[in-house]
Amino acid sequence: MHAPPSPLEAERSDGGSGSVRIGVLVPLTRPGWVEAGHHLLAGIELAGREVNDTGGIAGRPLELVVRDTAADPRKAAAAVDELARLGVAALAGEYHSVVARAAAARADALGLPFLCSSAVLDALTEQPTEWVARLSPPQSRGWRVYADFLLGAGHSRIAVAAQPSIYWASGTRVVRDHLAPRGGTVIELDMNALTPAAVCDALVDHRATALLLLVGHPEPAVSIVKAVRRDQRLAEVMMGAPAGQPEFAAWATSLGDDGAGIPFLRYLPERLGPLGARVERALRERLAGAPSFVAFEGYDTITVLADVLRSHGTDRARTAESWPRVAVQGSRGRIEFSRTPGISVWQWTGTPVHVVDRDPAEPGRFRILHAG
Missing domain, CATH: 3.40.50.2300 (Response regulator)
Incomplete structure (x- = not known):
């Protein structure tokens, strides 16, 4: 149509x-x-x-x-x-x-x-x-910036809840390749096989301190966020959405306060x-x-x-x-x-890249957490 x-x-x-x-x-x-x-x-x-x-x-x-x-x-x-x-x-x-x-x-x-x-x-x-x-x-630039943010925030055991996709697989690879030489570990959770409750159990079993949501919105993203927020075992686990799902109003509408404090990549200057x-x-x-x-x-x-x-x-x-x-x-x-090495198209290299989140105290306001 x-x-x-x-x-x-x-x-x-x-x-x-x-x-x-x-x-x-x-x-x-x-x-x-x-x-x-x-x-x-x-x-x-x-x-x-x-x-x-x-x-x-x-x-x-x-x-x-x-x-x-x-x-x-x-x-x-x-x-x-x-x-x-x-x-x-x-x-x-x-x-x-x-x-x-x-x-x-x-x-x-x-x-x-x-x-x-x-x-x-x-x-x-x-x-x-x-x-x-x-x-x-390019994803290799933005998601490396995100991986640096994770390390700077003290996260070295990262779980990735992902759906099958070239895009999600590529992002996972960028994060893993960037973290591995720096002592970081990436644990992949297949969302075709796991329920949100099973994701929570896996986070505990693997002692993950951060969970990246490489999934579609509203589902299964909304259900995963709500399950993790309500699991007292995971009170210290940080959730992240590098692809930018929390940027849009529908995220805040569907999750309310639960959708705040979830860092994502944003391509705007300070x-x-x-x-x-x-x-x-x-x-x-x-x-x-x-x-x-x-x-x-x-x-x-x-x-x-x-x-x-x-x-x-x-x-x-x-x-x-x-x-x-x-x-x-x-x-x-x-x-x-x-021309950028490894990139097949003409590329703007000056795109501003920031890691931001919605302020838990004021979910309509965005906080810059890290600059790339």
Whole structure:
């Protein structure tokens, strides 16, 4: 099912003949993380509106052609094929790493520039590609920062409650490889085989001092958190969610006070600059609530693509050739792309990375615990 046209689509007055199209991939229906998808799209649409309010692309209106991926790699690949046929100048977006990987593979095969907003999986493509760039930090960077936080907080016996997924397996490997030389141990708990109560027993048996929730939300994450919080044997066990589940309002809604004090990775600077502060206010109004870092990722994606298209035209090959020449002030800092060892796409290396949690004394407030 396709998403409804974005406001930018609905407002175009020239039938699309004179517009510059950007294809947008976002999860807007289950089993995708719908709240993340809406935040990503809010940022994308805000930036798109600002582009059109400032003259569009060389006088031509920017048109966002939105497609719902629903966290389905096959659906995303099919959407890339469709968007390529529709003549989009570039692709933007996607939140889920496995889905972005499928989209990136098709974009690379078709010669279609793709600026990935939020997916962190290191191996976004099997081979190095000139067609794909990424704003979010690679998982190997962010999750090493998280592993350093764990060690600094005194945790060396880490249990991982994980569901089967390339993304979760990759994250577990990053944490294990980083902790092992420093005396840390990672214990894997298969959530296909264990109930939340069994997870609690395993934490006691393995003498784990921290539990990482590498699982979907709301379930089984909510049930695991509630079980651990209510088990007096585990009063000193820290729970963590490096993938960022506690960032979103649905986490606080479903868990209340139980959802506080669970550290996660957040890709926002400690303080927003003037542009970031203005974007934050606009996003808050658009979302009727606090914007997540994902909304800022969406805004920065279109800001970068608009700059590229204005500077180098709408030819797809010229867009791909321009990645190493990008120098754009985004909402979270200056954005430039480079080649990073072990990463197959053009990468923004300046993404701010922090470990934060919801303050137990005030769950609506975020505390910075560690900077990477």
